[in-house]
Amino acid sequence: SSYPPPPPRDFKSITPPYPHLLRQLEQVRKVLNRPLSLAEKIVYSHLVNVEEGLAGGDPIRGEKHLKLRPDRVALQDASAQMAILQFSTCGREATAVPVSIHCDHLISAYEGAEADLKRSVMSNKEVFDFLESAAKKYGIEFWGPGSGIIHQIVLENYSAPGLLMLGCDSHTPNAGGLGAIAIGVGGADAVDAMTATPWELKAPKLIGVELKGELSGWCSAKDVILEVVGRLSVRGGTGSIIEYYGEGVERMGATGLATIANMGAEMGATTSTFPYSDNMRRYLHATNRGPVADEADKAQAAGFLSPDKGCEYDQHVSIDLSTLEPKLNGPFTPDLSTSLSKFGGLVKEKGWKDELSAALIGSCTNSSYEDMARAASIARQAKAKGLSVKSSFMVTPGSELINATIERDGLKADLEAVGGQVLANACGPCIGQWEREEKKGEENAILTSFNRNFKARNDGNRLTMNFLASPDIVTAMAFSGKLSFDPRHDELLDSEGKPFKFDPPTGDKLPQSGFTAGNTTYLPRPTPEPVPSTPLAISPTSTRLELLAPFEPHFPPEAFADSSKKLEFDDLRCLLRIRGKCTTDEISAAGKWLKYKGHLSNLAENTFIGATNDQTGRVNSAIDFESGEEGTIPEVAKKYKARGQPWMIVTDHNYGEGSAREHASLQPRFLNCKVILARSFARIHRTNLTKQGVLPLTFANDADYSLIDAGDVVSTRGLDDLLRGNLNADVDVVVKKADGSEKVIKTVHGLSKDQVEWIREGSALNLIKRKAAE
Numbered sequence: 150s151s152y153p154p155p156p157p158r159d160f161k162s163i164t165p166p167y168p169h170l171l172r173q174l175e176q177v178r179k180v181l182n183r184p185l186s187l188a189e190k191i192v193y194s195h196l197v198n199v200e201e202g203l204a205g206g207d208p209i210r211g212e213k214h215l216k217l218r219p220d221r222v223a224l225q226d227a228s229a230q231m232a233i234l235q236f237s238t239c240g241r242e243a244t245a246v247p248v249s250i251h252c253d254h255l256i257s258a259y260e261g262a263e264a265d266l267k268r269s270v271m272s273n274k275e276v277f278d279f280l281e282s283a284a285k286k287y288g289i290e291f292w293g294p295g296s297g298i299i300h301q302i303v304l305e306n307y308s309a310p311g312l313l314m315l316g317c318d319s320h321t322p323n324a325g326g327l328g329a330i331a332i333g334v335g336g337a338d339a340v341d342a343m344t345a346t347p348w349e350l351k352a353p354k355l356i357g358v359e360l361k362g363e364l365s366g367w368c369s370a371k372d373v374i375l376e377v378v379g380r381l382s383v384r385g386g387t388g389s390i391i392e393y394y395g396e397g398v399e400r401m402g403a404t405g406l407a408t409i410a411n412m413g414a415e416m417g418a419t420t421s422t423f424p425y426s427d428n429m430r431r432y433l434h435a436t437n438r439g440p441v442a443d444e445a446d447k448a449q450a451a452g453f454l455s456p457d458k459g460c461e462y463d464q465h466v467s468i469d470l471s472t473l474e475p476k477l478n479g480p481f482t483p484d485l486s487t488s489l490s491k492f493g494g495l496v497k498e499k500g501w502k503d504e505l506s507a508a509l510i511g512s513c514t515n516s517s518y519e520d521m522a523r524a525a526s527i528a529r530q531a532k533a534k535g536l537s538v539k540s541s542f543m544v545t546p547g548s549e550l551i552n553a554t555i556e557r558d559g560l561k562a563d564l565e566a567v568g569g570q571v572l573a574n575a576c577g578p579c580i581g582q583w584e585r586e587e588k589k590g591e592e593n594a595i596l597t598s599f600n601r602n603f604k605a606r607n608d609g610n611r612l613t614m615n616f617l618a619s620p621d622i623v624t625a626m627a628f629s630g631k632l633s634f635d636p637r638h639d640e641l642l643d644s645e646g647k648p649f650k651f652d653p654p655t656g657d658k659l660p661q662s663g664f665t666a667g668n669t670t671y672l673p674r675p676t677p678e679p680v681p682s683t684p685l686a687i688s689p690t691s692t693r694l695e696l697l698a699p700f701e702p703h704f705p706p707e708a709f710a711d712s713s714k715k716l717e718f719d720d721l722r723c724l725l726r727i728r729g730k731c732t733t734d735e736i737s738a739a740g741k742w743l744k745y746k747g748h749l750s751n752l753a754e755n756t757f758i759g760a761t762n763d764q765t766g767r768v769n770s771a772i773d774f775e776s777g778e779e780g781t782i783p784e785v786a787k788k789y790k791a792r793g794q795p796w797m798i799v800t801d802h803n804y805g806e807g808s809a810r811e812h813a814s815l816q817p818r819f820l821n822c823k824v825i826l827a828r829s830f831a832r833i834h835r836t837n838l839t840k841q842g843v844l845p846l847t848f849a850n851d852a853d854y855s856l857i858d859a860g861d862v863v864s865t866r867g868l869d870d871l872l873r874g875n876l877n878a879d880v881d882v883v884v885k886k887a888d889g890s891e892k893v894i895k896t897v898h899g900l901s902k903d904q905v906e907w908i909r910e911g912s913a914l915n916l917i918k919r920k921a922a923e
């Protein structure tokens with residue numbers, strides 16, 4: 150109560166442009182003339198030009214590349230650094246759409262909320278200061294450390310039915326809980342939206358999931374998504390939007406739906422969404438967004454926010470919530486799903502120690518009021534019987550709104566009374582920011598209500614088995630301390646040694662006395678005016694942040710007006726031929742390198758350190774063609790750069806698979822790589838390379854891979870024709886061997902018109918900058 154009242158909201162900036170979207174929808178209906186799914190309505194109504202985008206009609210899904218205009222962007226502190234640095238090279242004074250920055254990933258868990266926050270703010274001060282200065286300069290809403298986790302704050306403040314949002318984080322789809330289409334992207338894609346550059350997306354396919362019946366007892370929204378991930382697998386959603394419908398959707402709260410949408414990312418789905426419901430309307434009102442709900446009601450009345458009868462999905466799944474069982478998914482992969490009734494048997498069969506070492510609830514996936522209220526109802530039952538938790542029990546509230554409300558309503562006290570430790574409103578243990586002292590290097594099992602459970606994800610220990618479950622199951626199990634405990638049937642002994650069994654958890658979807666904002670100093674100024682004179686806070690001696698210089702164009706601008714000048718890459722040196730798997734992790738390693746995400750020169754020291762040289766057979770080995778000396782790959786690449794020697798590499802199949810990590814394309818370009826010639830590329834990485842101005846070519850004949858050796862001199866032929874506008878041009882490479890012989894190798898470029906422009910300009914950002922100046 151000693152905090153100032155929250156600033157008034159600017160509803161305009163948080164309401165999707167419904168009248169415009171409805172006009173666009175009319176056009177979509179004219180072109181396609183068939184029933185539309187909800188996802189199709191939202192995505193296609195955000196086309197820059199509906200007629201052009203859908204020209205020729207079906208088939209659209211999985212076929213056409215759509216140019217879209219997103220409504221909003223959200224960035225978290227780790228990925229925001231490179232997104233903002235890239236944006237700052239584009240010559241814009243303000244962002245073209247509303248953007249928010251959230252400081253959450255860099256806060257580690259150690260001793261509890263207050264001390265952890267203080268320590269993390271100290272150790273990451275320069276990054277937070279930089280982000281705050283950028284927010285001021287460009288008119289971005291800044292949510293500082295302690296305000297909460299990006300996805301929870303977006304749900305509470307920005308998401309809305311029918312919104313199209315991009316976020317630099319893979320769990321951005323969480324915003325789908327309010328019927329938005331929210332997609333996780335890299336920084337360069339976010340910059341497209343921030344500069345009003347059409348953002349390209351291959352039209353996703355659709356997976357329809359019908360939710361029948363109603364959840365009851367120990368089952369919650371988390372169990373629904375654990376079941377879906379188990380059925381569809383970690384790759385099952387690739388290239389698809391998951392659209393849920395049915396009576397089960399109507400009955401669930403918006404935050405429960407957000408839990409389901411959040412973990413669509415675990416199946417590789419583009420995003421997940423739900424039709425507008427009464428519960429969404431209630432959530433909008435409860436979070437002080439009544440005017441947004443009123444506009445959504447009108448858009449719904451015009452048929453925008455639900456699927457048309459008879460619309461078709463590419464794949465279909467049906468789940469009966471009334472017969473669903475609680476699930477535990479893991480270890481080490483989210484799609485290994487076991488029903489609670491079978492879990493005890495699995496523990497025995499696998500010979501795992503029947504001991505739970507830590508129980509963690511909260512995170513962006515599961516820290517709603519309902520989640521906390523249900524967990525607290527279990528804690529109160531245990532407390533009444535004189536019990537406290539047997540394993541450590543940590544609670545991460547998703548936001549200050551949740552934290553303050555559960556404190557006011559006594560739920561925090563309920564959790565603390567049984568031994569729960571409430572952490573800062575931040576990612577903490579979910580992203581490995583957990584300085585866990587016990588069980589180092591030991592096999593042990595933890596239960597979390599988070600979303601990911603890859604090895605070492607939470608505590609850095611590859612032997613920690615992480616099982617994902619609902620907050621209800623995680624909390625109840627913490628009182629038994631055993632993995633084989635089934636709270637539905639098994640009894641515990643109370644403090645007097647008498648048997649006792651939990652009743653199923655209960656909890657309100659929304660707080661009966663409304664939310665309380667708590668510490669309002671965390672709240673940003675709504676739609677702040679940009680202050681262009683603000684300098685970006687980057688110290689010239691910083692090791693973590695560095696201004697990004699735009700990449701030099703490959704060709705001088707006057708060469709494009711003079712057809713006698715040949716636009717070819719001549720005399721590139723082959724730096725190395727990479728053997729086998731080369732994921733974004735091999736190209737740009739994570740771990741200790743993460744702290745350099747905002748400092749390209751320092752991060753570039755890890756370029757290709759995980760790649761295997763096909764000729765020497767060694768990892769991170771390259772030969773300097775001038776001296777003949779062997780060095781690490783970044784060492785040799787840096788030498789080439791220093792000599793002004795452009796280079797290329799030859800790679801194997803599926804080059805760049807793994808994540809959308811854009812540093813994996815920025816770094817080679819920064820070190821003067823012009824061409825990557827691969828047997829095949831991972832799709833997202835190939836786009837990322839092109840965006841940074843690196844030419845991705847594929848061998849026309851797979852076997853030609855071994856015809857180019859490190860040190861060979863490689864030149865393109867036909868690139869000139871392509872860059873001058875002939876998309877059908879053949880691009881080959883001429884390879885000069887050390888003995889003076891020459892070979893011509895056929896390649897395939899597969900570039901779109903836009904991608905050719907990015908190569909012409911030297912990068913997509915250069916193109917944006919030129920257009921901004923025109």
Ligand code: F3S
Nearest residue numbers: 320512513576579580
């Ligand atoms: Fe943070 Fe974990 Fe979510 S890292 S954004 S709480 S997935």
